[in-house]
Structure formats: C-alpha cells, structure tokens
Amino acid sequence: MVKWVLKINLQFKYWLNIASLTSMGISILLTWTYLLYKVGLYCSCWESSSGFIIRAIIPPLNYVGIIVWVILLSIPLTVNGKLWFIAIPPLTLIPTIAISDPPPLALTSILLIFLNSLKRIFEAILAGIIVVELTVLTYILARAYDLQVPLLPTLPIHLSLYCLLIPVMPILVLVACLSPILNPLAPKKFNPINYSMNRTLLAIALVTSLTMWSIIYCSALNPGLKLVGVDAITRYYPHATQLLRGVLRSVMSVGYDRPLYYLILYILAKYLGAYNAVRILALIAISTYTVASYMFAREVWGGWVAGVAAMIAPLTYTATVGFYSGLYSNWTSLSIALLAYTSIVKWLRRGGFKWLTLYFILMAGSVAIHVYMGAIFFAASTIILALATIEGNFRRKALTVLAIQIAFATLSLLAIENLGPQLGIPTTRTLLKIVIGNINSWLGGLTSLKLFSTSWWNNMCFAIYAYAPTAALDPTVWILTAIGITTLKFRSLDGFIIMPWILIVAALSFTAPLNLIYRVLYDMPYSITEAAGISYITENMWRRFSGRVNAISLAALIAFKICYAMNYAVGLAS
Amino acid sequence: MLLRSNALLVRRVCRFAYGFALLIFFIYAISSYPSAATYYANLWSRNVHFDAFDFSMQDSVVVCKVEKVGGEVRILLLRTYFEPLALKMIVKVRIQSDDGREMLYTFNEKAAVGHLITYAVYAPNAHYVQVEVEIDGIRVVKEVWLSGS
Numbered sequence: 001m002v003k004w005v006l007k008i009n010l011q012f013k014y015w016l017n018i019a020s021l022t023s024m025g026i027s028i029l030l031t032w033t034y035l036l037y038k039v040g041l042y043c044s045c046w047e048s049s050s051g052f053i054i055r056a057i058i059p060p061l062n063y064v065g066i067i068v069w070v071i072l073l074s075i076p077l078t079v080n081g082k083l084w085f086i087a088i089p090p091l092t093l094i095p096t097i098a099i100s101d102p103p104p105l106a107l108t109s110i111l112l113i114f115l116n117s118l119k120r121i122f123e124a125i126l127a128g129i130i131v132v133e134l135t136v137l138t139y140i141l142a143r144a145y146d147l148q149v150p151l152l153p154t155l156p157i158h159l160s161l162y163c164l165l166i167p168v169m170p171i172l173v174l175v176a177c178l179s180p181i182l183n184p185l186a187p188k189k190f191n192p193i194n195y196s197m198n199r200t201l202l203a204i205a206l207v208t209s210l211t212m213w214s215i216i217y218c219s220a221l222n223p224g225l226k227l228v229g230v231d232a233i234t235r236y237y238p239h240a241t242q243l244l245r246g247v248l249r250s251v252m253s254v255g256y257d258r259p260l261y262y263l264i265l266y267i268l269a270k271y272l273g274a275y276n277a278v279r280i281l282a283l284i285a286i287s288t289y290t291v292a293s294y295m296f297a298r299e300v301w302g303g304w305v306a307g308v309a310a311m312i313a314p315l316t317y318t319a320t321v322g323f324y325s326g327l328y329s330n331w332t333s334l335s336i337a338l339l340a341y342t343s344i345v346k347w348l349r350r351g352g353f354k355w356l357t358l359y360f361i362l363m364a365g366s367v368a369i370h371v372y373m374g375a376i377f378f379a380a381s382t383i384i385l386a387l388a389t390i391e392g393n394f395r396r397k398a399l400t401v402l403a404i405q406i407a408f409a410t411l412s413l414l415a416i417e418n419l420g421p422q423l424g425i426p427t428t429r430t431l432l433k434i435v436i437g438n439i440n441s442w443l444g445g446l447t448s449l450k451l452f453s454t455s456w457w458n459n460m461c462f463a464i465y466a467y468a469p470t471a472a473l474d475p476t477v478w479i480l481t482a483i484g485i486t487t488l489k490f491r492s493l494d495g496f497i498i499m500p501w502i503l504i505v506a507a508l509s510f511t512a513p514l515n516l517i518y519r520v521l522y523d524m525p526y527s528i529t530e531a532a533g534i535s536y537i538t539e540n541m542w543r544r545f546s547g548r549v550n551a552i553s554l555a556a557l558i559a560f561k562i563c564y565a566m567n568y569a570v571g572l573a574s
Numbered sequence: 575m576l577l578r579s580n581a582l583l584v585r586r587v588c589r590f591a592y593g594f595a596l597l598i599f600f601i602y603a604i605s606s607y608p609s610a611a612t613y614y615a616n617l618w619s620r621n622v623h624f625d626a627f628d629f630s631m632q633d634s635v636v637v638c639k640v641e642k643v644g645g646e647v648r649i650l651l652l653r654t655y656f657e658p659l660a661l662k663m664i665v666k667v668r669i670q671s672d673d674g675r676e677m678l679y680t681f682n683e684k685a686a687v688g689h690l691i692t693y694a695v696y697a698p699n700a701h702y703v704q705v706e707v708e709i710d711g712i713r714v715v716k717e718v719w720l721s722g723s
Contacts, residue, residue: 040620053686142659143658151658574684
C-alpha cells in the first residue's frame with residue numbers, strides 16, 4: 001500500500017513537473033508573440049486564391065484567452081515557487097482588465113524567467129513549442145479536412161517563431177551556400193550516434209508525405225480539385241493530353257529534356273487519365289524523395305540520421321517549392337541522384353559490380369528524368385570521384401568509376417546527338433545543344449555580374465521572396481543546412497559527397513540569371529544536410545544536457561517543420 | 575612538449591586569422607544587402623498599426639479602423655484566427671457624402687485567417703461610413719461619423 005502510494009506520488013510529481021514546464025513555455029511564447037505584435041511585425045504568407053497575404057501577429061486573446069494565460073502562469077509559480085505565489089496571477093488579472101491590455105501578464109511571464117535556471121527555461125520553451133505546434137497542426141488539419149473540432153487559434157504563435165528572421169532570410173541562404181568555407185572553424189565534427197526507431201520514423205515520414213500530398217487535393221480547401229503547381233498546370237497536364245493524342249514517339253519530341261519522365265507520364269496518363277496522372281506525379285515525387293533520403297543517409301551515417309532525413313524530406317524546401325512550382329521531374333531526378341549516390345557509396349565501401357552497374361543505371365535515369373538536374377548531379381559526382389581518388393582507401397575504385405563515367409557520358413552525348421533526330425528529338429534541342437546553350441547563357445550573364453552588389457542582392461531577394469512565394473521562408477532549412485555542412489568531416493566519405501554538391505549549387509546560384517536562381521537552389525538535397533544539422537545539435541545536447549532535452553529539442557524542431565510545411569500546403573490548396 | 579604546444583598555438587592563430595578574414599568577407603558580402611531588402615520591407619512590416627485588443631477578437635472578423643486620409647476613406651479589417659473553416663467573406667461599404675449622395679461598394683474576399691486587409695475608397699466629401707462584413711452567416715457592422723463633417 002505504501003509502495004503504491006509512493007509510486008502514485010512520484011507519477012503525480014512527474015506529470016506536475018511536465019505541466020509546469022509546458023505552461024511556463026506557453027506563457028513565455030505568448031509574451032514573445034505579444035512583443036512582436038507591439039513592435040508591429042507581420043508575417044507574409046501565400047494563399048493561392050489571394051496571393052501574397054500579410055498575416056497579423058496577434059496573441060490569441062479574448063476573455064477566455066486571458067483566463068487561460070492566468071491559469072498557465074499559476075502552475076509554474078506554484079509548483080516551483082512558494083505557495084503564496086499562486087496569488088500573483090489573479091492579482092495581475094485586475095490591471096489587465098482595467099487597461100484592456102495584457103502587459104501585466106507578460107511581465108509576470110518574464111518574472112518566471114528570472115525564477116528558473118537557464119536549462120529549465122530552455123526545456124520549457126521547447127515543451128511550449130511542442131504543445132503550440134500540436135494545436136496548430138490540429139488547426140491546420142481541421143481546416144484542410146473540414147473537421148468539426150474545437151480549435152485554438154494558436155497559428156500566430158507559430159508565425160511569431162520565425163517571422164523575425166524573414167528580413168534576413170537571403171543572408172541565411174548565403175551562409176548556407178558558403179558553409180563549406182566555414183568548415184575549418186567548426187569546434188567539433190559530426191559523429192552520429194545511432195539509436196533505434198529509424199524504421200518507425202520512416203513509416204511516420206511516409207504518412208507525412210501522403211498527408212502533405214492529400215492536403216493540396218482535399219475537397220474542403222480545393223472544392224473543384226483543381227491541379228496545384230505551376231508546371232502541373234502549364235506543362236504536365238497539357239503535355240499529358242498532347243501525349244495521349246499522339247503516339248509514343250511524341251514522348252521524345254514533347255519531352256526532349258526529360259524523356260524518361262514523359263514516358264512515365266505517358267504510361268500513367270494512358271491508364272489513369274491525364275488529370276489523375278499529373279496528381280499522381282506529385283505523390284511519386286514526394287514519396288520517392290522520402291525513401292531516397294532515408295536510403296542515402298542510412299548508407300552514409302546509419303539508421304538514426306536516416307530516420308531523421310526521411311522525416312525532414314516531405315517538410316523541407318524541396319517539398320514546398322516542389323509543390324508550388326510543380327517541379328516534379330526535378331524533384332524525382334534529385335531522388336534518383338540520391339539513390340545513385342547510395343550505390344556509389346556502397347561500391348566504394350564494399351565493392352561489388354552490381355552496385356557499380358546500378359550506379360550507372362541510376363545516373364542515366366537521373367539525367368533522362370531531368371537533363372538540368374542530371375547535369376548538376378553528373379558534375380558533382382565527377383568532382384566527388386576525383387576527390388575520392390585522393391583518399392588511399394578508395395583510390396582504385398574511384399578512378400575506375402571516374403574513367404567509365406566520363407567515357408559513358410561522352411559516348412551517350414555523341415549517340416544522342418546523332419540518333420536524336422531519328423528518335424524524334426528536335427534537331428535544335430539535342431542534349432549537347434541544350435548543355436551548350438545553357439553554358440552560353442550563363443557565360444553571357446557573367447560578364448556583367450557584380451557579386452554581392454545591390455543589383456545582385458536584388459536578384460537574390462527576388463529569388464527568395466518572390467519565386468515560389470514564401471516557400472523559402474522556413475529558417476530551419478538554411479540554419480540546419482549551414483550547421484550540417486560546417487560540421488562534416490572534409491576527409492570522409494560524407495564530406496566528399498556533400499561538399500562538392502553544395503559548392504556547385506552555390507557557384508551556380510550566385511551566377512545564375514534571375515529566373516534560374518531558385519531552380520539551382522532546388523538542386524540540393526536539403527533533407528540530407530538538415531538531418532546532419534539536427535543530428536549534430538541533438539548529439540551535442542545529449543553530451544551537454546540530458547536525453548530529455550535532446551528528445552524534446554528534436555520533437556520541437558520536427559513539430560515546427562511539420563506545421564510550416566502543412567500550413568504552406570493549406571495555402572497552396574485554398 | 576614545447577613543440578606540441580607551439581604547434582597548437584600556431585594552429586589557433588591560423589584559425590583565428592581565418593575566422594577574422596571570413597568575418598571581413600561576410601561583412602563585405604552583406605554590406606549591400608540592406609538597400610536591396612528595403613524593397614521587400616512590406617513583407618514583414620507595414621506602416622499599419624491596429625488596436626485590436628478591445629476583446630472583440632472572439633469574432634471571426636474585426637473592423638479595426640475607419641479613417642479619412644486626404645480624399646480617401648481607409649478601412650482596416652482583420653480576419654482573425656477564429657472560425658478557420660469559414661472560406662468566404664463579403665465586405666459592404668456604404669459611404670454618405672456631405673451633399674447627400676450615397677455610394678455602395680461590395681468586395682468578395684477569400685477569408686484567409688489572420689489576413690490584414692486595407693481598403694481605400696476615394697470619397698473626398700464622405701461624412702458617414704458603414705462597414706458591414708458577412709462571414710459564414712455572421713455579420714459584423716461598424717458605423718463611423720468622420721470628423722470634420
């Protein structure tokens with residue numbers, strides 16, 4: 001009996017502590033939102049029906065909200081302070097109602113910060129973020145699926161978490177692109193710890209991918225079930241109907257720069273109809289990317305980072321921009337490139353000609369699905385293999401692949417150049433001509449380029465803010481990418497693979513014509529770099545704090561990303 | 575031992591020098607940024623301040639401000655975060671002028687939550703404005719007699 005009472009008492013204390021942490025965190029977040037409201041900051045968002053909209057950052061307060069804030073303040077004050085502290089929140093209610101403004105409540109929340117240790121405040125804010133984001137997720141899903149459930153209007157708190165960083169977003173992109181040069185300054189390098197749960201995370205990630213896709217085609221927001229995505233409407237749907245009218249040969253003439261993708265589109269359109277085929281393309285792109293991110297990260301770093309990469313894949317810049325612009329073939333090509341890298345890592349580590357063969361098949365597939373993405377992949381992989389020849393362990397294998405790759409690419413280019421017109425590719429649009437045309441347009445712009453000048457920043461700002469509007473405004477993408485790349489070991493296989501990729505993307509995006517900057521930025525596997533960043537942070541927190549802080553910081557980050565991506569998807573559909 | 579500590583010192587100095595050089599480079603790189611970013615300032619900050627802490631925020635829409643600026647009547651409207659399932663909103667603005675003329679404007683809006691919307695109507699002689707917002711069957715009405723009329 002005594003044991004039972006003690007057990008109950010311990011459990012009660014544990015849950016009271018959790019409640020105290022969470023309520024303190026929410027109070028601090030409410031104060032933060034209130035401060036931003038007073039400063040007059042707004043958050044730009046995208047709604048397809050209205051375009052750019054300015055969302056007010058306003059704490060979700062009315063009479064009920066004020067009472068809830070008072071209760072939230074009472075819990076940590078009573079649990080961690082003295083019993084008479086319970087009188088403070090009701091007392092602050094009087095001036096709050098008298099002036100019809102909540103500064104007394106905000107000041108009491110700030111008082112909590114001084115009464116607790118830094119670690120506890122950090123934990124409280126993270127716990128608060130998790131609870132707030134869960135209510136935001138309910139709010140978003142209720143909006144998307146027309147669910148009649150009681151909803152708390154906590155969306156402005158979510159917006160307040162990142163809106164302060166919106167003005168500096170292009171700078172964060174710059175830092176992420178230049179992160180390889182920050183690498184020598186990293187105090188510790190990335191050395192992932194492996195936990196279990198990776199398969200569970202993959203399963204959750206696949207459900208998240210499906211949810212993201214289903215939100216943009218849910219009838220509550222998109223009653224006519226119209227197609228979503230610029231290219232989906234202007235390119236894939238008309239081309240699918242054109243392919244259905246023509247013969248199989250038209251795959252080459254219409255989709256000369258992505259023939260394999262148009263073949264898939266043709267097959268899907270034939271069996272499902274043009275409209276359903278285009279909808280399915282988006283689902284294929286997001287789920288392939290999730291699985292490819294998982295497989296690549298598992299091969300390079302092991303299961304835990306793989307699970308995190310899979311979780312991030314449907315929530316990152318690749319997904320938000322992919323859905324907005326309908327860049328399904330770029331997206332699929334990127335996923336195939338990741339799978340190709342997985343094969344080459346397996347080949348370099350273990351050998352086996354099946355991996356080498358698979359690498360070349362996947363490389364050819366990536367190029368055939370999207371020539372431009374494939375070209376970036378080819379350039380990055382050539383540099384990677386050249387770098388791998390420096391490392392004694394991989395020298396022979398890397399040299400073999402490098403030689404075959406260059407010979408394979410040269411022969412393929414020549415073959416397509418000669419056989420292309422017979423296959424139906426327009427003579428002005430052969431692979432070699434596309435590549436030369438692109439190089440020339442790039443070189444033409446380079447002569448007048450002034451790096452980091454006002455006009456250069458104007459173009460960068462336009463690419464970040466106006467192309468695929470607000471899709472790039474999730475700061476965690478750029479911050480985690482910068483952390484991930486900065487902490488990679490340069491002389492290891494992961495460093496060899498990721499560094500050249502980001503360097504090529506950085507060099508091309510800094511010099512690209514205005515309309516191509518965001519498309520070049522799109523060619524980076526952010527799920528991988530972000531997973532490295534998150535794993536680095538949590539691994540160091542594990543050492544410095546405890547497992548609990550580690551777990552809740554990861555949960556808070558993922559919860560924020562889920563809400564950002566799903567809120568964006570809701571905006572696209574409505 | 576001495577050699578080792580010297581090597582460590584040299585490494586630290588090199589690292590510091592590299593870090594300092596990078597800092598200078600980043601300062602140079604972002605020095606032109608503010609002038610380019612001001613164009614986009616309306617994305618995160620607008621010269622619009624509303625006083626919505628009047629505890630009427632439980633409504634799905636709040637008419638925050640009706641004012642006359644020069645010859646224009648400006649109406650500031652906030653679609654709050656309540657009732658997110660409401661999709662459409664109709665805004666009717668009735669303006670009476672000094673000479674007895676009456677003007678009626680109707681705006682059909684998508685009810686995106688949190689949207690702060692400003693309407694500007696040219697009406698130099700306006701002396702009375704009635705704003706009626708209907709959202710999902712709920713009506714919010716605000717009447718304002720403009721000063722100086």
